[in-house]
Amino acid sequence: xxxxEHITITQIAxxxxxSIATVSRVLNGNVSVSPDxxxxxxxxxxxxNFSPNALARGLISKQTKTIxxxxxxxxNPYFSSMFLEIERSALEAGYTLLLCNTLFGGSSHGIRNxxxxxxxxxxxxxxxxxxVLIIGGQVDLTAVEENYKQALKRxxxxxxxxxxGKEIEDIDCxxxxxxxxxxxxxxxxxxxxxxxxxxxFVGGQPNVTITEDRLNAYKKALQNLGLTVDDSLISLSDxxxxxxxxxxxxxxxxxxxxxxxxxxxxxxALGAERALYDQSMKVPDDIAVISCDQFxxxxxxxxxxxxxxxxxxxxARLVITTLINAIQGNANPPKFTITTELxxxxxxxTHLGIRNHAAI
Amino acid sequence: xxxxEHITITQIAxxxxxSIATVSRVLNGNVSVSPDxxxxxxxxxxxxNFSPNALARGLISKQTKTIxxxxxxxxNPYFSSMFLEIERSALEAGYTLLLCNTLFGGSSHGIRNxxxxxxxxxxxxxxxxxxVLIIGGQVDLTAVEENYKQALKRxxxxxxxxxxGKEIEDIDCxxxxxxxxxxxxxxxxxxxxxxxxxxxFVGGQPNVTITEDRLNAYKKALQNLGLTVDDSLISLSDxxxxxxxxxxxxxxxxxxxxxxxxxxxxxxALGAERALYDQSMKVPDDIAVISCDQFxxxxxxxxxxxxxxxxxxxxARLVITTLINAIQGNANPPKFTITTELxxxxxxxTHLGIRNHAAI
DNA sequence: TTGAAAGCGCTACCAG
DNA sequence: CTGGTAGCGCTTTCAA
Numbered sequence: 016x017x018x019x020e021h022i023t024i025t026q027i028a029x030x031x032x033x034s035i036a037t038v039s040r041v042l043n044g045n046v047s048v049s050p051d052x053x054x055x056x057x058x059x060x061x062x063x064n065f066s067p068n069a070l071a072r073g074l075i076s077k078q079t080k081t082i083x084x085x086x087x088x089x090x091n092p093y094f095s096s097m098f099l100e101i102e103r104s105a106l107e108a109g110y111t112l113l114l115c116n117t118l119f120g121g122s123s124h125g126i127r128n129x130x131x132x133x134x135x136x137x138x139x140x141x142x143x144x145x146x147v148l149i150i151g152g153q154v155d156l157t158a159v160e161e162n163y164k165q166a167l168k169r170x171x172x173x174x175x176x177x178x179x180g181k182e183i184e185d186i187d188c189x190x191x192x193x194x195x196x197x198x199x200x201x202x203x204x205x206x207x208x209x210x211x212x213x214x215x216f217v218g219g220q221p222n223v224t225i226t227e228d229r230l231n232a233y234k235k236a237l238q239n240l241g242l243t244v245d246d247s248l249i250s251l252s253d254x255x256x257x258x259x260x261x262x263x264x265x266x267x268x269x270x271x272x273x274x275x276x277x278x279x280x281x282x283x284a285l286g287a288e289r290a291l292y293d294q295s296m297k298v299p300d301d302i303a304v305i306s307c308d309q310f311x312x313x314x315x316x317x318x319x320x321x322x323x324x325x326x327x328x329x330x331a332r333l334v335i336t337t338l339i340n341a342i343q344g345n346a347n348p349p350k351f352t353i354t355t356e357l358x359x360x361x362x363x364x365t366h367l368g369i370r371n372h373a374a375i
Numbered sequence: 376x377x378x379x380e381h382i383t384i385t386q387i388a389x390x391x392x393x394s395i396a397t398v399s400r401v402l403n404g405n406v407s408v409s410p411d412x413x414x415x416x417x418x419x420x421x422x423x424n425f426s427p428n429a430l431a432r433g434l435i436s437k438q439t440k441t442i443x444x445x446x447x448x449x450x451n452p453y454f455s456s457m458f459l460e461i462e463r464s465a466l467e468a469g470y471t472l473l474l475c476n477t478l479f480g481g482s483s484h485g486i487r488n489x490x491x492x493x494x495x496x497x498x499x500x501x502x503x504x505x506x507v508l509i510i511g512g513q514v515d516l517t518a519v520e521e522n523y524k525q526a527l528k529r530x531x532x533x534x535x536x537x538x539x540g541k542e543i544e545d546i547d548c549x550x551x552x553x554x555x556x557x558x559x560x561x562x563x564x565x566x567x568x569x570x571x572x573x574x575x576f577v578g579g580q581p582n583v584t585i586t587e588d589r590l591n592a593y594k595k596a597l598q599n600l601g602l603t604v605d606d607s608l609i610s611l612s613d614x615x616x617x618x619x620x621x622x623x624x625x626x627x628x629x630x631x632x633x634x635x636x637x638x639x640x641x642x643x644a645l646g647a648e649r650a651l652y653d654q655s656m657k658v659p660d661d662i663a664v665i666s667c668d669q670f671x672x673x674x675x676x677x678x679x680x681x682x683x684x685x686x687x688x689x690x691a692r693l694v695i696t697t698l699i700n701a702i703q704g705n706a707n708p709p710k711f712t713i714t715t716e717l718x719x720x721x722x723x724x725t726h727l728g729i730r731n732h733a734a735i
Numbered sequence: 736t737t738g739a740a741a742g743c744g745c746t747a748c749c750a751g
Numbered sequence: 752c753t754g755g756t757a758g759c760g761c762t763t764t765c766a767a
Contacts, residue, residue, distance in 0.1 A: 019533050021500075023744055034754040039746060049752060064529060069501040070433045071744035074759045079430065081473075081502070090459050090671070095450035102476055106490060111498060113441075114474040116462055130466060138471060140381075141429040142441070169424060173379050256675040282672065289675040311450070312642065315616040315649040317677065383760055394738040399762060409736060431760035434743045 022065045031059040042067055073143060082338065083113045083139040085132065086150040087120055091254065092310040093280065093327065094150060100331035101148065108339050113144055119152040120220055120253065133166030139174065146175040146342045148334060154180045155224045175341040177334055181224050189337055189347075193330050194225055196232025198323040198355040199277065202305045203236040206275045209363055211303060215248040215276035217262045218283030226251060226279065229307055233277060247271050254279060259286025267294055273302070275363070280308035281320060284362075299364035309358060319360035329353045382425045391419040402427055433503055442698065443473045443499040445492065446510040447480055451614065452670040453640065453687065454510060460691030461508065468699050473504055479512040480580055480613065493526030499534065506535040506702045508694060514540045515584045535701040537694055541584050549697055549707075553690050554585055556592025558683040558715040559637065562665045563596040566635045569723055571663060575608040575636035577622045578643030586611060586639065589667055593637060607631050614639060619646025627654055633662070635723070640668035641680060644722075659724035669718060679720035689713045 024042070028035045033052050040046045041056045048056075059065070073079040082105055086094045102112055115135045132153055139147050147170065153163045167186055170176060176188035183190070206214055216233050219226030230251075234244045250266045252258035259278060266273075267290065278284035284306040288298045298304050299318055306313065306322035313320035330353055340347045384402070388395045393412050400406045401416045408416075419425070433439040442465055446454045462472055475495045492513055499507050507530060513523045527546055530536055536548035543550070566574055576593050579586030590611075594604045610626045612618035619638060626633075627650065638644035644666040648658045658664050659678055666673065666682035673680035690713055700707045 021533065021744095024746095025744075035745080036747085036754060036756090037752090040753090043746080047752060052753085066497055066501050068434075068503060068744050070430050070439065070503050071759085072746075073430045074428075074434060074744080074761090075746045077759085079502075088459070089449055090452065090455040092450065095455050099448070099450050099476060099478075102474075111473055111475070111502065113471055114458075114462075115471070116459060118459075137426055141426050142439075142471065143428060143430050173381065256672045260675055285672055286675045289677060292677050312616045312645055315620060315646045317649060317652050381760095384762095385760075395761080396738055396740095396763080397736085400737090403762080407736065412736085428760050431743085432762075434745090434760080435762050437743085 021068065022063045024065075024067060027056065027059050027063065027065050030063070031055045077143075078145050078342075079143050080110050081113055081142070081144045082110045082335075082342075083115065083135075083142070083144040083147040084150070085115045085117060085135050085139075085147065085152065087117050087152045089114065089116050092282070093254075093308065096311070097150060097327050097331040097334075100328045101335045104332055104335040105339070110145070110339070113139070113142065117152050120223070131166075132163060136166050136170040140170065144174065146177070146338045148338055149176065149178040149180075150334075151179065154178050154183065157222050157224055157227055159183055175338060177338040177341065179330070179334055189341060191330075191334055191337065192224075193325070193353055194228040196228055196235070198325065198357065199229050199232035199307060200236040200239075201357050202277060202307065202323060203233065203240065205357060205359070206303060206305065206363065207240050207242075209275075209303065211275040212242060213245075213248065213273040213275070214242075215250065215266055215271060215273040217250050217266065217276050217287050218254065218259050218279035219251050220253050221251045229277075229279065248273055252283075254283060256282045256286035256289075259283030259288075260290045261286070263287035263290035267291075275303035275305075278304055278306045281306045281310035281313050281316075281322060284313075284320060284322070285316070299362050303363040305357075305363060313358075313360070316362075318362045321360045321362045322358055324356050324358050326353050326355060381428065382423045384425075384427060387416065387419050387423065387425050390423070391415045437503075438505050438702075439503050440470050441473055441502070441504045442470045442695075442702075443475065443495075443502070443504040443507040444510070445475045445477060445495050445499075445507065445512065447477050447512045449474065449476050452642070453614075453668065456671070457510060457687050457691040457694075460688045461695045464692055464695040465699070470505070470699070473499070473502065477512050480583070491526075492523060496526050496530040500530065504534065506537070506698045508698055509536065509538040509540075510694075511539065514538050514543065517582050517584055517587055519543055535698060537698040537701065539690070539694055549701060551690075551694055551697065552584075553685070553713055554588040556588055556595070558685065558717065559589050559592035559667060560596040560599075561717050562637060562667065562683060563593065563600065565717060565719070566663060566665065566723065567600050567602075569635075569663065571635040572602060573605075573608065573633040573635070574602075575610065575626055575631060575633040577610050577626065577636050577647050578614065578619050578639035579611050580613050581611045589637075589639065608633055612643075614643060616642045616646035616649075619643030619648075620650045621646070623647035623650035627651075635663035635665075638664055638666045641666045641670040641673050641676075641682060644680060644682070645676070659722050663723040665717075665723060673718075673720070676722075678722045681720045681722045682718055684716050684718050686713050686715060 024035055024038050028038045038056055040048045041053050089095050105112055117132050171186055171188040179191050181192045237244050247269055248271055250262040252262040278287055284304050291302055296302055306320055309322040309324045313322050337347050384395055384398050388398045398416055400408045401413050449455050465472055477492050531546055531548040539551050541552045597604050607629055608631055610622040612622040638647055644664050651662055656662055666680055669682040669684045673682050697707050
């Protein structure tokens with residue numbers, strides 16, 4: 016494509032008969048410029064629709080007003096809903112987002128990137144973003160690979176980084192880890208209250224923090240309820256519908272006996288219900304289900320899905336605010352509490368209401 | 376946050392006892408450098424993990440290896456699946472993506488940005504992206520606002536731009552417009568074949584190209600089948616589940632009589648089915664449905680959703696390839712044909728197979 | 736094959 | 752209040 020001309024500050028200076036420095040001053044506001052010169056300059060800027068080159072600016076000011084976001088898969092509602100909120104806050108503060116999908120994990124997803132996460136880290140450094148947000152991916156593995164850890168360490172040495180996930184030893188960045196299992200506990204209590212005693216756990220990748228957290232909460236809650244943990248009632252896989260389908264089929268094929276199950280999220284719940292339906296079992300008539308992580312369409316599902324609202328919007332806002340504060344050198348505000356709630360709809364065969372409890 | 380040190384080319388030059396120019400040469404490969412110097416430099420680069428500052432590079436080379444993507448809402452599966460494919464191709468070609476959600480339209484969506492699309496355009500120019508991809512938003516309105524048009528025009532004067540949508544008069548960028556209604560036609564033919572004569576059209580924002588295109592195809596197809604177009608069978612709204620719910624309720628409340636409907640996409644289909652179900656009408660027993668635009672989970676829906684696979688992945692690849700070619704000044708390859716297909720599953724009460732036909 | 740040096744467009748400092 | 756100017760980190764002539 017033919018080079019397209021950009022107007023520069025130098026030209027604006029010439030056209031308005033002032034020095035470059037003066038133009039720069041009116042551009043940046045704060046310092047004093049005589050009203051007439053200011054006016055002259057502003058007119059020329061207007062006329063030529065001039066706007067300063069962010070690259071040149073960034074080269075000097077050491078900030079690009081750009082934030083890097085690294086996550087596994089934006090087509091997953093969990094991540095996209097977070098991203099939207101993140102963008103909104105970022106925009107308010109004048110930041111733009113560089114988005115990278117690592118497609119880490121996502122075995123059930125057709126698309127696959129060849130790049131390692133460290134590749135994205137380096138890119139962030141090269142492009143001089145002001146900070147990086149890491150949501151999921153390898154950070155979420157219960158055992159992080161050494162390679163990855165080293166790459167992350169290098170990144171953290173160069174830039175402010177906030178990761179959503181559990182603290183990793185020896186890595187000096189901000190970790191925000193909202194998961195505490197509370198919500199799983201209240202889901203189980205609810206099922207117990209309805210009379211369920213054999214409750215399965217479906218979906219989620221093994222060795223991923225979020226899965227293990229919820230699984231542990233599941234086990235502990237069962238014990239607290241005086242129920243025994245039956246490993247044959249646990250069927251992990253991944254986070255998509257297809258995985259819910261597979262996981263449930265595994266459960267079925269091993270003749271597991273249960274009257275309710277927890278799904279790691281709405282997508283998985285959907286797939287799992289399908290698998291049940293294919294065996295002529297219906298939700299909620301034969302089996303009850305609660306999803307641990309509410310996506311957007313559960314309200315329109317048949318039956319309407321009882322699920323836990325993890326308030327990703329709040330988490331997103333917390334996370335981006337924290338990063339921006341870190342970038343700007345402000346102290347971070349005290350961590351606020353994110354309340355999750357069990358949203359009771361129809362998939363357990365009742366319709367009672369909503370109950371709240373605190374998390375983080 | 377405290378300034379973190381970056382190693383520069385100057386330091387690398389000093390450390391390896393060569394000139395900056397030489398380091399630059401080994402960095403960029405092509406030119407000849409004596410083997411020993413090259414080796415020395417490479418070692419130092421390795422050791423300090425040096426990687427050149429993309430800002431400084433961009434300032435000179437006039438390219439940032441960054442592409443801007445402007446779309447309304449990444450949490451909409453239509454856009455996120457496209458984005459994933461776009462990113463993959465971009466990555467292969469060495470480009471990074473700046474993503475902006477304009478949240479244009481999306482009345483049914485909680486989040487709302489305050490910025491106009493022209494704001495994003497200017498940002499793209501400021502950040503010196505190499506090209507811009509515009510997918511949906513105001514460009515998709517059948518009547519584009521003059522303001523918007525002017526802003527787009529300015530953008531196009533500065534950068535290579537590819538938009539997915541119908542050509543806009545007087546705007547000199549590349550338009551790729553895949554929609555041709557073929558798929559709607561074959562969906563209607565299929566419904567006709569199954570015996571349906573009263574077929575409704577549900578969802579989609581009015582005055583948006585994609586809606587109008589499909590609606591026109593719907594009307595034309597009905598006529599070709601010798602059926603009359605009944606406006607009371609058309610209920611538009613927007614593209615989300617909630618909108619399908621609303622649109623279907625409108626249909627119901629006006630006592631429309633129909634035995635099948637076309638939904639603008641899977642989300643809308645979902646919401647519409649819910650509305651029917653709430654009135655004790657079931658899909659497919661009482662009403663058949665075909666979705667015009669397949670998302671990912673239709674396969675697990677109960678009943679499995681019969682829908683049209685628009686092959687967004689191919690479109691995405693076409694679009695990003697076109698943009699990159701434009702950026703690099705290569706001629707664009709001849710437009711290839713994207714085949715859409717009616718994927719017959721269960722929501723029309725039969726299970727026949729798959730039929731293909733061409734589009735674009 | 737190599738180094739010196741001239742900028743890319745901008746900010747920020749220094750003098751006046 | 753204003754203009755001159757030294758860079759930011761890099762690429763790319765131009766001589767040597």
